[in-house]
Amino acid sequence: MKMIKEVNVIPPLLEMRNISKNYSGITVLNNINLKIHAGEILALVGENGAGKSTLIKILSGAIKSNAGELIINGEKVEFNTPLDAEKNEIVTVYQEFNLFPDLSVTENLFYGNFHKTKGTIKWAALHQEAKKFLNEFGVDLPVEKPVYNLSIAQKQMLEIAKALYRNARLMILDEPTAVLGGDDVDRLLSIVKVLQKRGVAVIFISHRLNEIFGLADRYLVLKDGQQIGDGEIKDTDPDQLISMMVGRHINTAPRTKINYEVNEVVLKVEGLNRDGILHNINFSLHKGEVLGIAGLRGAGRTELVRAIFGADPIDSGNIFVDGHQVINTSPRVAIQNGIGLVPEDRGRQGLFKNLSCLQNIFMASSKNKVIKREEEQKQADNYVKLLKIKLPHLDSLVGSLSGGNQQKIVLAKWLESGIRVLLLDEPTRGVDVGAKAQIYSVVRDLCEQGMSVVLISSELPEILENSHRVLVMCKGEITGEMDHESATEEGIMKYAVGGL
Template sequence: MSISSEAAAVSAPHLLEMRGISKSYSGVTVLNNINLKINAGEILTLVGENGAGKSTLIKILAGVIQADSGEILINDKIVKFNSPLEAVNHEVITVHQELSLFPHLSVAENLFYNQYQKTAGLIEWRKMRKEAEKFLHDLKLYLPVEKAVFSLSIAEQQMLEIARAFYQKAKIMILDEPTAVLGGDDVEQLLDMIRLLKKRGVAIIFISHRLKEIIVLADRYLVLKDGEQIDDGWIRDTNPDDLVSKMVGRKIQQVIPEKLYKDEKEELLRVEGLSRTGVLHDINFSLYKGEILGIAGLRGAGRTEVARAIFGADPINSGKIFIKGKEIKITSPKFAIKQGIGLVPEDRKGQGLFKNLSALQNISIAKLSFSKTNWIQSRKERTIAKDYVEKLKIKLPHLDVLVGSLSGGNQQKVVLAKWLETGAFILFLDEPTRGIDVGSKAQIYSVMRELCQAGIGIVLISSELPEILENCNRILVMHNGEISGELDRADATEEKIMKYAVGGV
């Protein structure tokens, strides 16, 4: 946005304005006097650490919850949303992190799910598919409209969700971490789509922890911390370090050690010839005591599948697995856990946690499944959980708090505590910082290094190359179900990793 257009935007009435928004739960203030403004054809990024109040603010705007005080104005007229439907009727549409598509319906059916083209009560399927194709092509989105949604990639599903919101005549669109599960070219394609919607006059509230995306995409920013509005302004007047400082209230000192601990004398895990037809082919590697071994690669390269196969969650056709030099035939996750293996999955909410159980119960549940007695020693269980809370610096009001109410970073630490309680000394961390703010990321990295100093071996799977480069002793790169390259930390660069990731040599 040019300076002249910025001046015009300031003088023109705002498309959306939120004034003095406050919200409390049980006497605890989660938002205090927040003021937000956005114009048509503008991208405002909402930034802050997990727990800063971003989710509460967008839930109020989306009609999911109501503010205790304050008002919402659209085109200078006060509106009140008592439900998400009322927000949609005012052309305010939210695209959440958890997609709301119908997986077994087609692309066209999802696009028009609530307003099918009808004649005499019958759906005109040919007309619907033709219109869907034209609409999507107009957004530079080339999806087969007859294809079932479950067969699309995550990136394609995310873009279809956004397209559907635009088809519903969204004038104000809230995008909650739309790139969190994407990487590489998928991110660029989605950002291009958002820029196109901006040109069409849509006001976009963009939430992301990826500061590079924010800097290149947004026009303005608003920073929240602990429910307070810390700052707002034009993106062109700030930089990533400045935003981080405002978000966390301090400068993040990302300590990148020149040398990482590793004991090459003690091999914890060795994999030989691991294969699964059509998925993995001849996977070979070793993991040593105190080492962080990175696995990089593009989406669909087979990184997660390697972890799941070794953990016993997916079958294999051939290959051998050795733990501390002894060959082990892993037939199930339960057996893998007994051998000292833990897996922090990519989908921590869906696969790593019981959101409706307490932090205490989540920490102890994996260990309890191997208990030889039917009795739970409550005092001992609580003492052990408290010890992990202190060691991993987990922020929670008390051990009985529902884990689903914690921030992403603290949820991830609870998952780590669960595996440490089982005695795991081989940990697979699959996208461990996805959807986590910069401050919590630094804490997770610190915890990883402390675990390695204690002799644990970690396999780190990540789509964020800086994360891989900064934290790993060695890096395996995967392409099309195979290990296409291996790099030592001293020799690794983003360019070398990407060369192997696309199948180069």
């Protein structure tokens, strides 16, 4: 009789079986199955509102599912609080930082696990230990300084280091590179690969397909709370993944050409200076034009649009709108002068999260007339359809929406305000590919109707694809200008490092 050789199959570190979740009868997740092994990177992808955040909240113990099971190393577990997940060595790094800004890097890293000798904390030894721990992962942080002194990239690294210090077997990274650019992205992705080599399982959420295909072993696609597809990343390609995510093929419409001899100058900036930050900035923006501004993080792009918008002071220089000099002493004055800003940090600077979608849409309106609620709702409904905003109803709190839908509410606010110049600072950060296409389609339509746009993006393909002209900044100065036909990623990067 032929003997059958037994094969030891290593069980998954984690399984989520038939997970479902609903709120007030509305299904958010329907029968989701997720599996991940130790040392594996699983890309969790889908449009904003697909159910990704709900799924990881269930896994992190923040909320409970209505149905389904969690299995860790073959044993069924139940999470009632985030502490239950942490006890099982599952740690989540969310988009929103969970740090104590007034405490030092060391205090944040070791919080709750301080070494004491007769009740006394030996800070010198702790700082040294923190430095050694961080250096193991190639992270260099000023361990004795308060966290509020750190850059966004450094804060992201610290969040991941906190999770590592707690001996995470499974780490969930929710859009970890959304706030990063350039070398910071490469540094973070290299840390993720180090985790993989150490046997840590990673659930990686990102809208950047190049990161997914350069990092992940497997993928799982969600759409409208349904599991659309999963498998090994080597068996798919970006087009297939996008098709699963959005359920349609995304076309990139060509931009309308600008006749610079005919189209008048809407915005003109002359000799703009802010000591140590902006140096002799000069440029013009024409009617119907998308002017891209590229550069490395810290080049002064955000500071430039904030100065134009009146959010930051300037030391000297002139700003003209439609040929008339304006002095934007505050954002309110800038809005009155026809300028709007979609800020880099939409959550803190672009929205009132504790107010409804309807209230946010009309927050910046400069129309001096009384509008009935029925008329407001009708107009807001038009913006919802135009921008394809997914929301239960207009009275829903903005804070309850996904990041992409929050960004669309910010755009709706400026459309309602009647501005002529729209400053877009990283408008698609943390936004899925489908929503990106919708946002830029709306931008093109607005420009055809006569609006003028300044676009900042750290993703060079976005700049090249959507801009009529490109300005490049380095250390607070404009170091290069290219038209659409001559602009390339290589050319932009040359100017971004100072033209070297």
